[in-house]
Amino acid sequence: MIKNRIKIYPKIIIMGPQGSGKGTQAELIAKKLSVPKIATGEIYRENIRRKTKLGAMAARIINKGNLMPNEITNGIMTKELKKPDAKKGYLVDGYPRNIEQAECLEKIAMPNFVIFLGARMPIIIQRISKRRECGNCKAIYHLINRPPKKSEICDKCGNELVQREDDKSAAIKRRLQIFQTQTKPLIARYKKMGIFHSYDGEKPILFVQKQIFRDLKKEELI
Ligand code: AMP
DSSP, X not given: OOOOOOOOOOEEEEEOOTTSSHHHXXXXXXXXXXXXXXXXXXXXXXXXXXXXXXXXXXXHXXXXXXXXXXXXXXXXXXXXXXXXXGTTOEEEESOOOSHHHHHHHHHHSOOOEEEEEEOOHHHHHHHHHTEEEETTTOOEEETTTBOOSSTTBOTTTOOBEEOOGGGSHHHHHHHHHHIIIIITTHHHHHHHTTOEEEEETTSOHHHHHHHHHHHHHHTTOO
């Protein structure tokens, strides 16, 4: 007997506190699944670099560790998810960050798999405060765990490494506080929907990645 199986496209949310390894996992998973990775934070940072009108507003808000208005973020996401390449699945990183955004996403393209990466507070603080980014190619380093060969210089392009303005102490505190109060409540929503999958973000990247792929297979999303 031939079994007719309808392909379900992976519609993935990756969430977790800053410094839980979210960005790294998002990059690897989107590449392996050949789905677009849409990261709201990256879109805002790109606008800041290009000095657009949106970038000027984003710089003021982001550098303090606050959230951009829902209306703007939802508008960006709606546009991105309506692009043809997002029709066969997507991975969103840094979105949704509150209930209103979650409702917006569900109206555009219902997610079917949520990856939550957890990590304890001291580990998060240690990871973020030592994080450096290449000012040019955006490669990410950690001064202790993944240091560049030459101090404060990017291995890939030779540019100077910088600390993200919102990785500095006061902004980190604010971002973590917003995560606890606004983003964490989404966990209950996704558990209820039966699409929530939690992983230990303190474990090595490849170990966590294997677990995620095992679960994506179980759900027949890959
Ligand atoms: P991230 O790189 O995801 O930590 O995002 C960096 C900053 O961009 C956040 O601290 C917010 O100021 C802004 N941002 C990113 N995603 C969102 C979102 N979904 N809603 C509101 N602001 C966001």
